[in-house]
Amino acid sequence: MLGTIVFVSLRSIKRHALRSLLTMLGIVIGVAAVVTMVTLGRATTAAVTDQIASLGSNILQVSPGSGSGRGGGSAPRQFDNADITAIAEQVSGVKAVAPLTTTSATAIYEGANWSTRITGSTNQYFAIQPWPLEQGRLFNAQEESAGKSVCLIGTTVRDEVFRAVDPMGKRFRVGDVSCDVIGVLSTKGQGGFGNDQDDIVIMPVKTVQRRFLGSTDIHTIVIGIDDSFSTEAVKTTLTNVLRARRHLSEGEDEDFNIFDTKQITDTVTETTGMLTAIVAAIAAISLVVGGIGIMNIMLVSVTERTREIGIRLAIGAIAGEVLMQFLVEAVVLSCIGGLLGLALAQLVIALAIPLMGLPWVFDLPINVAAFLISGAIGIVFGYFPARRAANLNPIDALRYE
Amino acid sequence: MAAPAPLISLRHVTKVFGSGDTAFRALKGVDFDVAPGEFVAIMGPSGSGKSTMMNILGCLDVASSGEYLFRGHHVEALERDQRALLRRRYLGFVFQGFNLLARTSALENVELPLLYRGDDRKLRRERAMAALEKVGLAAWSDHTPGELSGGQQQRVAIARAIVSSPDVLLADEPTGNLDSQRSVEIMELLSDLNADGITVMMVTHEPDMAEFARRIVHFKDGLIDREETGHVRRSRENRAIAAGGAG
Numbered sequence: 001m002l003g004t005i006v007f008v009s010l011r012s013i014k015r016h017a018l019r020s021l022l023t024m025l026g027i028v029i030g031v032a033a034v035v036t037m038v039t040l041g042r043a044t045t046a047a048v049t050d051q052i053a054s055l056g057s058n059i060l061q062v063s064p065g066s067g068s069g070r071g072g073g074s075a076p077r078q079f080d081n082a083d084i085t086a087i088a089e090q091v092s093g094v095k096a097v098a099p100l101t102t103t104s105a106t107a108i109y110e111g112a113n114w115s116t117r118i119t120g121s122t123n124q125y126f127a128i129q130p131w132p133l134e135q136g137r138l139f140n141a142q143e144e145s146a147g148k149s150v151c152l153i154g155t156t157v158r159d160e161v162f163r164a165v166d167p168m169g170k171r172f173r174v175g176d177v178s179c180d181v182i183g184v185l186s187t188k189g190q191g192g193f194g195n196d197q198d199d200i201v202i203m204p205v206k207t208v209q210r211r212f213l214g215s216t217d218i219h220t221i222v223i224g225i226d227d228s229f230s231t232e233a234v235k236t237t238l239t240n241v242l243r244a245r246r247h248l249s250e251g252e253d254e255d256f257n258i259f260d261t262k263q264i265t266d267t268v269t270e271t272t273g274m275l276t277a278i279v280a281a282i283a284a285i286s287l288v289v290g291g292i293g294i295m296n297i298m299l300v301s302v303t304e305r306t307r308e309i310g311i312r313l314a315i316g317a318i319a320g321e322v323l324m325q326f327l328v329e330a331v332v333l334s335c336i337g338g339l340l341g342l343a344l345a346q347l348v349i350a351l352a353i354p355l356m357g358l359p360w361v362f363d364l365p366i367n368v369a370a371f372l373i374s375g376a377i378g379i380v381f382g383y384f385p386a387r388r389a390a391n392l393n394p395i396d397a398l399r400y401e
Numbered sequence: 402m403a404a405p406a407p408l409i410s411l412r413h414v415t416k417v418f419g420s421g422d423t424a425f426r427a428l429k430g431v432d433f434d435v436a437p438g439e440f441v442a443i444m445g446p447s448g449s450g451k452s453t454m455m456n457i458l459g460c461l462d463v464a465s466s467g468e469y470l471f472r473g474h475h476v477e478a479l480e481r482d483q484r485a486l487l488r489r490r491y492l493g494f495v496f497q498g499f500n501l502l503a504r505t506s507a508l509e510n511v512e513l514p515l516l517y518r519g520d521d522r523k524l525r526r527e528r529a530m531a532a533l534e535k536v537g538l539a540a541w542s543d544h545t546p547g548e549l550s551g552g553q554q555q556r557v558a559i560a561r562a563i564v565s566s567p568d569v570l571l572a573d574e575p576t577g578n579l580d581s582q583r584s585v586e587i588m589e590l591l592s593d594l595n596a597d598g599i600t601v602m603m604v605t606h607e608p609d610m611a612e613f614a615r616r617i618v619h620f621k622d623g624l625i626d627r628e629e630t631g632h633v634r635r636s637r638e639n640r641a642i643a644a645g646g647a648g
Contacts, residue, residue: 004516015504311500314461315514315561316489318482394461398500 005321009328013336016301023297024337026290027377031341031370033283036348038366041276043349043358048268050359052261058231059128060238061259062221077246077255078217081205086245087221091237093229098125099205100220103212105175107161107201114160117200118174120208128224135168136183139204143182147206152183154198174201177211190357231260290337291377298330298385309389310397323390330382331375338374342367407470408568408600409435409458414467416453427453429623430467435602437568440595442611442631443604445620452573454620455604459492459571460484472568489517493562493599497574499554501546507533507557508542514565532560536590552583559590563599570594572603576610588613 013020065076079099087097101120106113123138134155143150151174158167167181179201188197209216225234235258242256302309312322345367353360416428427450435441445451456462457469460476463484469476472491476484488494493514501510511529520528533539536556546554555575562570572591576584584607592613595601603614611617612631619626 004519008516011505011509307500308502311502312513312517313485314459314488314494314500315517316485316487316492317517318485320482321517395456398496 002324005324005328006332008325009332012325012329013332019297019301020333020336023294024290024333024340026293027287027334027337027374028290028341028344030283030287030290031338031374032344032348033286034280035342035345035363035366035370036352037279037283038276039345039349039361039363040352040356040358041272041279042363043353043356043361045269045272045276046361047358048272049265052265052268058225058227059261060223060225060231060235061261062223062238062242062256063219063259064256078215078219079221079256080216080218083218083242083245084221086241087223087238090241091223091234093226093234093237095224095226096124096127097224098122098128098222099218100125100222101205101208101213101218102220103208105177105201105212107157107172107174109161109170109172110165112161112163114157116157116161116174118208118212119200119202120205120212121202122205125202125222128222131188132186134184134186136181138183144204144206147204147210149177149179149207149211150182150203151179152185152202153181154185154200155187156196156198157201158184160199174203175212177207179203231262235260287373287377291334291381294330294334294337294378295381295385298326298382299388301329302326302385302389305389306392306397306400309392310394310400313392313394314398319390322392323386326386326389327379327382330386331378334374334378334382335371338371341374342371345370406436407434408437408439408472409433410468410470411457411464412468412470414457414464414469416450416457416462417465427623428457428464431623431625433618433625435600437600438595438598439616440592440601440614440631441603442614442617443602443620444606444608444611444617445626446606449620450623451604451620455571455573455602458569458602459494460487489514489565491568493565493567493570495555495558495562495570495572495575497577499546499551499558499578501554501557501561503547504545506543506545507538507549507560510546510557511560511564513561518565528564529560532564533557535563535594536560550583551579552586555579555583555587556590559587559594563594567599569600569602572601574604574606576605576607581609584610 062079064078081099084097084099087094098121103118104115105118106115108114122144126138133152136152138152139148139150142148153161153167161167161172162170167184169181171178171180173179185198185200185202190196205218209218223234223238225231238258239254243254246255248254309322312325313319317325352358411431411433414428414431414433415426418425418427429450431450431454433454443451443454453462457464460471460479461484463469464477467477471487474487476487479487501507502513508526508529511532512525515525515528530539530542533542536559538553538556538560541549541553541557546557549557555578559570559575562572570591575591576587579587588610591601591603601614603610605611614631617629617631619628
């Protein structure tokens with residue numbers, strides 16, 4: 001019997017194709033909105049997590065400045081080279097420690113002209129964060145200690161500045177500095193926030209300090225922790241060492257921050273998760289509006305088809321069958337709407353993901369849930385019109401003009 | 402010869418619409434019997450109760466008081482859905498306004514009652530085609546009502562009414578929307594169906610059409626005023642005899 005009713009409903013939907021399409025539009029948009037929002041939220045989280053994972057696991061990042069923002073308006077005190085040495089010597093469990101000093105400059109080679117990021121560090125950096133070389137070699141000890149003008153370049157810089165020329169051993173200008181290319185780093189791709197990680201020139205930290213900054217500042221300290229030590233223990237020792245070096249008295253707030261990668265991941269995941277939930281909730285409202293749209297059109301449809309209902313009742317349809325017919329119609333409409341919505345969402349996601357520089361994700365649970373909810377909406381909002389149809393008096397319905 | 406047991410039997414049937422001062426007594430105690438195979442025409446002026454009578458006979462409405470026995474069932478005691486099942490099994494309806502589903506082919510329209518009986522697709526198709534054959538529209542099975550003339554639409558409606566092989570065909574002014582030529586054709590079709598054994602009950606206000614019935618019942622002020630016998634019975638056999646006589 002249900003088969004017959006589904007058959008009757010499908011026939012009826014086919015007969016009113018345009019109206020059916022308009023009826024389901026609300027559901028299509030609602031489902032597409034929810035699925036798109038949730039999926040893009042997940043993709044953002046995945047991207048950030050990926051990027052943090054690409055920093056490597058068990059890594060601490062120390063940067064100057066107080067976390068709370070208190071401590072007056074004075075600029076945060078930077079670290080210097082002595083801090084690096086102290087950490088390496090005094091903190092147990094540190095596998096490697098590397099300074100990071102960043103600035104930007106224009107790279108020029110034979111008329112090519114490219115603004116890029118300059119990072120000063122040491123070979124230790126590559127021990128903490130694996131980044132294989134495509135060509136060439138890392139810095140040697142003499143280059144590091146003397147602050148020689150040598151550099152490793154990312155593939156974007158190679159492509160933009162050197163174009164077809166093999167950059168190995170070439171000398172080019174970075175800002176006011178002439179610099180020899182000793183290696184090319186392999187392509188890393190886009191970072192989690194859409195930044196190009198390959199748009200980089202890495203020089204020995206002393207070179208950057210001396211030739212670009214004119215100071216011994218270190219902007220960030222990156223620390224790799226030995227796997228046999230706990231992150232928390234290393235963090236505590238590190239804090240004590242840095243507090244002593246910065247002459248902080250007991251009870252005084254720290255004027256530096258230590259982030260571990262896990263902590264960053266958690267914070268970011270939590271934040272994007274919350275934002276996703278809020279946006280999805282707003283999108284869910286459009287689903288409810290879509291449901292009301294279905295009810296509205298179904299009511300119009302029942303009125304418009306009063307005569308048809310009269311005929312069906314006269315030839316022997318029982319009330320339950322008429323109710324089921326309209327209910328199934330509403331559910332089929334909302335389910336088709338749900339499917340179209342899922343398809344639309346995939347389309348929007350496929351367009352948005354490369355634009356936003358996010359990784360492709362497919363969130364099966366949200367797709368299934370959105371589809372089931374669209375079906376449920378059909379039942380909830382289809383019931384009232386269906387009951388109205390079923391309760392019509394056949395004599396009045398047949399006379400209805 | 403013994404009269405066959407009545408198919409339909411009404412005893413003191415009344416129908417009151419509204420209540421109190423505004424109450425309108427559409428039927429005031431009707432006694433009425435129909436035997437299987439009869440062709441009955443119900444006539445009468447507007448407000449005489451003939452449409453109310455048809456609705457009660459068709460189990461679409463229930464009497465306010467009195468008894469209605471259909472094939473021995475007390476219809477007045479049945480629930481709404483039970484009456485629907487009675488209509489599904491034993492009754493076929495033809496309306497003045499045809500009442501076909503728009504944008505739906507003639508075949509699908511005729512199949513409709515079979516859908517509710519739960520017949521499978523193949524059986525539905527066969528029976529619907531057979532019914533269309535009977536009304537002479539087999540060639541028009543895939544046309545929608547919009548593509549058919551009034552007479553053809555009414556034939557489709559008749560096919561729909563007979564497709565489930567009902568005992569009784571109820572026709573409410575079946576020729577009301579048709580010109581006289583089409584009307585005669587429809588009446589001849591009904592006569593033929595009657596000759597094949599189906600009981601036909603028809604409301605009409607056209608005396609010419611009532612003449613096709615064997616029995617003409619006149620309603621007046623909610624009661625049966627008088628009955629008469631139809632003068633012409635133009636079934637297939639009679640037409641053949643008439644044609645033979647002329648030849």
